[in-house]
């Protein structure tokens with residue numbers, strides 16, 4: 001199996017894309033450290049992995065706390081003996097323009113999406129060094145890393161930052177055999193978009209039209225690319241931001257926006 005004897009830490013693995021990634025890497029043989037601040041949903045992911053014959057542990061953690069980012073790396077190594085793959089996936093959405101965003105909102109979303117990603121990477125890299133080099137980081141960016149959408153200014157800012165962090169980490173750590181890449185999904189059917197979809201069936205139809213293939217994506221479709229980037233087949237790929245967006249970024253569709 002592709003990831004036999006490899007250990008992967010997936011943040012935000014209790015839901016949506018993170019859960020699909022955890023399940024996919026486990027199917028390919030990786031032992032999975034599930035990190036999520038929601039112990040209930042995180043525990044469900046662990047159970048799903050075990051039901052499919054895999055090995056997993058749950059770590060309740062808030063990635064916006066630097067101490068937690070250090071702890072989850074240490075606990076992963078404590079349980080499985082090493083860390084090979086970090087998937088920096090945990091994030092939150094904030095449906096506000098800059099004008100409506102409070103300092104508290106900003107601290108929260110930047111703390112989780114950007115600071116959390118940064119410090120999980122830092123502590124993973126320190127562990128990779130202790131193991132003698134090598135290691136994979138996959139950061140979850142977004143099409144909002146390079147296209148803004150209306151009404152989510154702080155979210156777009158954090159996702160733009162993740163794209164540049166990915167490049168900076170690749171520059172600094174490629175010499176140690178560490179590969180760092182990011183994935184930019186289009187609209188994916190997960191709880192993160194539940195608020196939008198709750199506005200009515202027309203939202204999903206309009207969201208579909210933003211993508212050249214006229215549908216939104218499924219979490220498993222993002223997980224396939226994580227599995228590829230984390231594999232040896234991607235050995236010459238680092239510092240990249242790769243789309244899984246059904247053609248969202250291929251044309252002018254995003255400029256048309258969604259009319260609620």
Ligand SMILES: NC(=O)c1ccc[n+]([C@@H]2O[C@H](COP(=O)([O-])OP(=O)(O)OC[C@H]3O[C@@H](n4cnc5c(N)ncnc54)[C@H](O)[C@@H]3O)[C@@H](O)[C@H]2O)c1
Pocket residue numbers: 011012013014015016017018035036037038041061062063064088089090091092112116140141142143184185186187188189190191192193
């Ligand atoms: N769904 C989409 O359309 C879409 C599109 C582009 C990018 N993304 C990105 O994909 C990633 C996963 O999103 P999703 O749609 O699966 O979202 P989701 O809301 O379904 O899952 C996010 C998970 O992160 C966890 N989490 C949130 N804050 C945390 C914290 N501080 N510490 C630990 N865990 C925390 C949540 O509990 C949840 O399990 C995010 O980085 C998101 O920005 C999603």
